[in-house]
Amino acid sequence: MSTLSWEEFSKVELRVGRITQAEVFEKARRPAYVLQVDFGPEIGVRKSSAQITELYDPATLVGRLVVAVTNFPPKQIGPIMSECLVTGFHNADGAVALCVPDQDVPLGTRLM
Template structure:
């Protein structure tokens, strides 16, 4: 494990957003959804590709708050430009479980 400084951690913009749209991403190499995440007025909306289709259906994702890294550069994933990284943890089978706050928090709130 690599040790990082507090400043390294402080530079990662981990923010809370709400998924406002989710749709299939059939062009992805691994099964995924295209997500539109609202981070509130200051940050706005960002797109993300998320490999969470093993555990989540689209209807379940819309309205869910998630934790995402918003200060990575955009990444081209096939025909889709991902603008943030929605975070999650692998379960015992390697399926992604979303990282979510256990209570509702303001959109755009920063993890610290």
């Protein structure tokens, strides 16, 4: 594993957002959802494609807090433009578990 300077890490904006909408990404090559994530008034709502279908269904995602990278450039994923990267970890079976704060925090709060 390579090391990262504090200056390099400080460039990554990991922020808390709340999922406001989740729907099946019908045209995805691998099973995924299209998420609308609200990061508060400073950043607003951003769209993301997330391959989290093994552990979550759309109805249970709405209202959940997530941690996402908000300063990547938008990326075209099939017919949608992904505007943030929702973070997660692969479990022992390879399914992605979301990275989430364990307490309620204001939307848009940056990871320190």
